[in-house]
Structures are given as C-alpha cells and as structure tokens.
Amino acid sequence: LCLPSDSQLSEKDKPYVDIQGLTASTMEILLDFVYTETVHVTVENVQELLPAACLLQLKGVKQACCEFLESQLDPSNCLGIRDFAETHNCVDLMQAAEVFSQKHFPEVVQHEEFILLNQEEVEKLIKCDEIQVDSEEPVFEAVINWVKHSKKEREASLPELLQYVRMPLLTPRYITDVIDTEPFIRCSLQCRDLVDEAKKFHLRPELRSQMQGPRTRARLAVSHPADMIYVSGGFDGSRRHTSMERYDPNIDQWSMLGDMQTAREGAGLVVANGVIYCLGGYDGLNILNSVERYDPHTGHWTNVTPMATKRSGAGVALLNDHIYVVGGFDGTAHLSSVEAYNIRTDSWSAVTSMTTPRCYVGATVLRGRLYAIAGLPRASDLTECPGHGSQPDCAICRPAGAGVALLNDHIYVVGGFDGTAHLSSVEAYNIRTDSWSAVTSMTTPRCYVGATVLRGRLYAIAGYDGNSLLSSIECYDPIIDSW
CATH class of the missing domain: 3.30.710.10 (Potassium Channel Kv1.1; Chain A)
Incomplete structure (x- = not known):
C-alpha cells in the first residue's frame, strides 16, 4: 500500500x-x-x-x-x-x-495502448501461452505494426520479438505470401533464420519431433478439446512416442503439444470435462496400467490413479462421468474385464466383464449404453456392457483393430483386420433399425486406425495398411457418402 x-x-x-x-x-x-x-x-x-x-x-x-x-x-x-x-x-x-x-x-493490439508499449512489455504479452488467437497471424502482424510505428527506434528489436511468434504454426501460404514479402524480414538475417525454421517445419514433417520447442507448441487458449483432434503416443516402426499432436480444422494444420511422461502404443485416449486422458498401452518393455491426464489450459501431463489391470489395445469411452476401459491385452491373455474410472473421486472400480475376451477392441457410447465392438482373439459380434438388452446383429466383416466412432446416432466401424486382409471398408450400425450397412470405403486400408468425429465428419487417422505404417488422414462426409 x-x-x-x-x-x-x-x-x-x-x-x-x-x-x-x-x-x-x-x-x-x-x-x-x-x-x-x-x-x-x-x-x-x-x-x-x-x-x-x-x-x-x-x-x-x-x-x-x-x-x-x-x-x-x-x-x-x-x-x-x-x-x-x-x-x-x-x-x-x-x-x-x-x-x-x-x-x-x-x-x-489494434489500439494505441499497445503501440505505445516498450519492447519489454510487448515481449511479455506475445510470449504468453494464454493469449487467445485462432492462429499466429495476429501475433506476427502486431509485432510488425509495433515496429512500423517508430521504425528507426524499433527496427533493431524485431529479431528478438519475432522469436516469440510461433511461425512454424502458420500456414505455408501465409509464410510465403506475407512473411516472405515483408521488407523488415527480408533485410534481417536473424529474421530470415526464423522464417527458414518455419519452412523446414512444413517441408520436413519427419523432423518435427526433433524441432519441438516454444515456437512449435500451440498456445494453450487456442480452442477447447472438443474443437480439435488430438493424437498421442504410438509406434513409428522403430520406437514408441511420448509426443502429442493437435489438429486445428480452422487452419488445416497440426501442431506439437507437451510430451507425455511415458511412451505408449496401444493406449486409449478420451476427453472428459475438457481434459484429455491417456490410459494403459505398451512402452516397448511392459504393458502399462498407468494413466496420464493432459490439461490444455496448463499444457502439462499429470499422473492419476492407475488402473487395477495392465492393458494394451483396450477400448475406452466416456459414460456418465466415468471412463470405461474395456478388454485389452495384459501381456499374457486377452481380457474380458472392464474397469470404470470415477473422474470426481480419482478412483477405479470393476464392473461386469464382457462375455468375450477382446484386444484391439472398439468402444463407444450410444443412448446411455457402452458398446464393445469386435477385436482379437476372434472378431465376434457386437455386445453391450453393461446392460441386458438383446444383442444387435453381427457386423458384416467383424474386424479387429478397427476405428470406432459415433456420428449422427450411427456407430461407424472403420477399417481393421479380418484375419486375412487389412480393410478399407466402413460399416455403420443403425440403432433404430438394429442393422448394419456398408458405406463408401476409405481410399487406403487401415488397421489399428484412430477414428473420431469433428464438425459432423468422420476422421480416420494413421494406422497400418499391411505394408507400412501410415501418417495420412481421411475425412468422411456422411451427407454425400464420400471420403
């Protein structure tokens, strides 16, 4: 005082x-x-x-x-x-x-108060993870406009300020059409180095995991998890990953986020109350029962109470503030057991087991019921758990390692492996008619594929086509029945 x-x-x-x-x-x-x-x-x-x-x-x-x-x-x-x-x-x-x-x-940044800030104050603002922007474009433009307001005094500050603009997250077109043509940028070798870094990020996607840093990490307040697609962990043919990527449909671009504490493949991923949970999996040596939680507002992963059973290839879904983990492989046998995680109490409890052990099983929730679909050791029919209703018809191809997602009151089963071939086929279950129907196949066969829904469309992410691991993504529009 x-x-x-x-x-x-x-x-x-x-x-x-x-x-x-x-x-x-x-x-x-x-x-x-x-x-x-x-x-x-x-x-x-x-x-x-x-x-x-x-x-x-x-x-x-x-x-x-x-x-x-x-x-x-x-x-x-x-x-x-x-x-x-x-x-x-x-x-x-x-x-x-x-x-x-x-x-x-x-x-x-459009007002005089920003223009009159000193360099230190501008730096403090633009380096902040919490500023809410749809892309880095307004951040870059704010820096350029601030410099232009007093060119002689401020031009020397540009390289230092520009390092806090996350240029690798800008679109390639913006980098080439706007940043490359800016005279201030063209006249500074330090600025050119930062632009080259952004170009390399786009031209050499295989190097992105080595380029992780403040400029390749999306700001925390960009959007809610429900507005994005998140992909975490996985296996690239040589090692398991801790990395997580996020897809922003507004700019059609992926960005790297904070790493998990443990490398995982075959883990389950689910969003609950705006927080992302990654459950179980395989780290290359052991099947895991550990669970990590990612908070988009802090950008950090933290451990929560582990599952009672080690599981890889389990199905995961959210129902009534509980995360259900269905089946999987514990290193010895395929599992029929099911666990439920109470988000409010950070505790696990066992629920009724499935009638069939299943690994690489799909799970989703529809009208208050949890569905476990297909999976190894044998691709069986679709069952409900828990619940005592009649069993729906069998899926046409009964694939294992398929992606499962809910769209417009239909359960979609994408790709998978039927014991003979890796599949590009896609099926949809209609709960009202209790029937399955085939829809247009994907352009690429995919097993161990991720499936999710964003803005009324179904996405099939990565997977294995029988010859190589995939990084490609396909998008399905149910209105025109086309990928």
Missing part, C-alpha cells in the same frame, strides 16, 4: 494536515465514505480516488474503485488499467486486466 509519510501526518506546528496530491472534491468523497460507508465511483473520479484510498488505507473505497475499473475493461484500455492496478498494488484488478488482454488479444 502507499502509506502517508511522517511529514504528511505529523505537522505539529499547523492546526491542520496538508496531504499532497489530494483535491478537495476527492477528500469530500472520502469523508462521506467514512460517515456513510457508501461511495459513488465514476470515470471522472476513479483515477484520483483509487490512489487517495490507498494513501489513507480506506479498503472499502479501494475495493469499489477496483470493481468499477474491472467493469470498464475494454480492448482500448485494459493495458493501461493493468499498469494502473500494478502501480497501486491492486492484485485482483491487475490479474483481471491481464486475463482480459489475453482473451481479446487481436482487438487489443
């Missing part, structure tokens, strides 16, 4: 105390508060009232001023309010202004 000095409050030779910097009108408001415990804060008086309240330690007035300023936050003033709050040790207001500037970054 800003306390009065001894000279201000100890003037023995005067019949009054002279408090510097306080106007009569402000003092009148403060005296009214002392007697009435009410204060009227306005745009006209708040800048004098808050420092005065700090000086005289009137916490009620200070709180009222902070609440008023928070209600006035706008892209044009949030940076100034943040600095004002910091000057007067208003921590909550400072944090609120900080969050506001991050949430409204594209609008904030």
